[in-house]
Amino acid sequence: MKTRPMTSADDLMPLVLAAMNWRDDDLWTDQCLLEDPQVARYVMDWMREGDAGVIAEEDDVAIGAAWWRTFTSSDPGYGYVADDVPELGLAVFAAHRRKGVARALMTELVDRAQAEGVPALSLSVEQGNVAARRLYDSAGFVKVGRVGDSDTLLLRIA
């Protein structure tokens, strides 16, 4: 596995879809994602200021990615905590799971946050997403809120 910066919305789109379809039911498609303004704002104008992402590849084919987008209080994301706290996204394609890809991607992004002086990363995780929740708990994220059936988690960066 190698990693590279995720600079294009074309790279990001299938991974946001994989994150939205975490139940592996493929309910979300490109079209319905772009038609839902609350979700479309996770991909629109990638990469604008406050965006960062790293993509994992095997044989030059994407297998997963971790990324963050910075939202504001006037247009908060699902896992919004503060204007200076970007919201993390993460997905690994099903065929490549349970091999440490997500943990490696998250470590790379957290290292980057530390290097750039980002104070914390937040995210929103739906109830029942056991795989993601275990990963976040083991990485040191703590629950700071609840919106609907999702928990808002925060990782403070030392």
Ligand SMILES: CC(C)(COP(=O)(O)OP(=O)(O)OC[C@H]1O[C@@H](n2cnc3c(N)ncnc32)[C@H](O)[C@@H]1OP(=O)(O)O)[C@@H](O)C(=O)NCCC(=O)NCCS
């Ligand atoms: C969550 C996800 C990113 C994990 O990716 P991964 O590359 O398989 O994860 P890793 O192999 O790096 O595993 C890291 C840790 O996550 C947890 N984990 C991963 N998959 C798990 C599973 N199926 N069941 C329970 N725990 C799991 C474990 O704690 C694991 O550590 P361990 O291997 O030491 O036990 C992946 O399952 C995925 O893409 N899911 C769909 C999209 C999604 O849910 N994104 C997050 C939205 S908030």
